[in-house]
Amino acid sequence: RIEEYPGNYTKYLRLREERMERRLREYEAQQAHIAHTEEFIRRYKAGQRSREARGRQKLLNRLERVERPQDFPEMHFEFTPVVDSGQIVVSTQKLVAGYIDGKQRTELVRVADLELLRGDCVGLLGPNGSGKTTLLRTIIGELSPLSGQVHLGHNVRIGYYSQTHAGLNAERSIIDEIRQVSVLSEEGARTFLGRFLFSGDDVFKPIGTLSGGERSRVALAKLTLQGSNFLILDEPTNHLDLPSRQFLEEVLAEFEGTLLFVSHDRYFIDRLATKVWVIEDGVLIPYMGNYTEYRTRKQALVLDVPSSIKNDSKAEPAAVKSASTAVKSNARKNAKVKVRTLEDVEAEIEEAEERVKSVEEALAEAALNADAALLTQLTPDYEQSRTHVDELLTEWERLSLLSAHAKDETANEST
Known part of the structure; x- marks a missing residue:
């Protein structure tokens, strides 16, 4: 059925939770009433109060039953670092990120000397094509800096989520992809994938046939198995439905490591970021606070400027x-x-x-x-x-x- 909720998405989440709690209380109260009535009928149907028992049975048969409220299926997982990193997670020195195509050198972003500390949650913002993904790939070592240096701190274990799901093998099945990065048995892998909403024969689907949302869930499943203490996420909410986005926010809010992420979802940024790094005219500028606080001070930033x-x-x-x-x-x-x-x-x-x-x-x-x-x-x-x-x-x-x-x-x- 279609239900109407007044207000924006944030208010919808609150009202939806309140409705679910109220409906669950109504359902449980009716179930208790039914159980009590059935016990009365069972006890007195053949005794002196049999007439009353038959009357209660008729009322019970006519009772309009309250359905058990069904919530959306949700993923269930967490990111658990296997070891703590050092206090300094990443530091840069005169870093220039970009790419070289043949003899052509293209600089995308210059980074002032800065440090990312253990426990920081940083949202990386900037117009499309400004070099956000290139910078992330430079930090994880997939791309070499055009100049300058990136230093990873002590005991840093990186977990990288690519917005294009580049780490997935399209030829493998979901379960084989998971078993490539774990020691799980087939039964264990199936149970594990159930926490990411894959059930039954779904686990045998080839990666190449999956929807964007399904590939995102597989990528997140692989990420949880790595025990990373430094998560670098490139558009992690793309393709996810609203309940999955909400759950991912909650999981990342409880993550005890360091987080660097790119997102165009302002609610997601506001919920998680303690700092924002903004690429402006080819230069990365760090700011304290979340997106709303940055916007208040800066007054104008368009996440996708033509x-x-x-x-x-x-x-x-x-x-x-x-x-x-x-x-x-x-x-x-x-x-x-x-x-x-x-x-x-x-x-x-x-x-x-x-x-x-x-x-x-x-x-x-x-x-x-x-x-x-x-x-x-x-x-x-x-x-x-x-x-x-x-x-x-x-x-x-x-x-x-x-x-x-x-x-x-x-x-x-x-x-």
């Missing part, structure tokens, strides 16, 4: 001056050309936020119905809608800056 906007932002000082001159010129000449105003953008923001709310409600309904296909279909739409809101907010902030600049210049001219 290249045209990025190029515009680099020329912003000149644009501010020229745009403010244009604003005054248009005002003086009373030009008929339609200029995009703050009010226009605010109206679009309102529409875009309504769209986000609509998709959130659809996601909640799909989650309630355990409709994995619809969840997979809606998730990219949700991320695109959030990104569109971010882009509009960035445009609003830019127009605010231009407007304030124009007013200041007008005031200076009048004095």
Whole structure:
């Protein structure tokens, strides 16, 4: 059945839990009543109170039964480091990450000398193509630095999750893939995979035939077997349904090691990050706090900035001056050309936020119905809608800056 929940995703989670608890109490209370009545009927059906017992049996037969509330199937696992790392997990010195294609050298990100300490949870942010994945692969040693150095600390054991599931062999079955990195028997591997929602003959499916969500669960299953104390996760929530995302958040929040992750999911970042590393114009800049705290201080960061906007932002000082001159010129000449105003953008923001709310409600309904296909279909739409809101907010902030600049210049001219 379809159920409606008011509010956003965070409120939905709270209300859903409250409804489940209430329904479970109702179910358990009715079961206790049924058991008590059946015991009365069994005891007195042939005695002096047999008439009363028959009456209770009729009432019991007509009783509308409360169904046991069924929650979504959830994964059950944890990340357990087999050994603690040293206090310094990673340190860099004049690091430049990028790639070399033939004779062409492409620098993507420069990293200031920094240290990642045991217990840190760092969210790595930046526009698409800014070098986030390249930096992760440089840290784990898959790619060599273009210059500078990366040093891993004492007893550091890395567990890497690739957003493309590059570590999975498409030719192997799920169970064979798991047994390649463990000493589990076939029966033990089947039991283990049950914790990742693989049951029955599903464990014999080839990796190459799996959906994105199924491959993600296999990759997470392999990761739990490694006993890593330093998890590096590249878009770990991609392809996962909402209950699996929520469970992964909970597991990572309890992880006792060090975490470095890339994600476009602001709720995921806010829940986990104690620091954020942001790639801005090819330079990695560290900030304390989660995404919301960073955004509050920085005021504007779009997680997926189109290249045209990025190029515009680099020329912003000149644009501010020229745009403010244009604003005054248009005002003086009373030009008929339609200029995009703050009010226009605010109206679009309102529409875009309504769209986000609509998709959130659809996601909640799909989650309630355990409709994995619809969840997979809606998730990219949700991320695109959030990104569109971010882009509009960035445009609003830019127009605010231009407007304030124009007013200041007008005031200076009048004095």
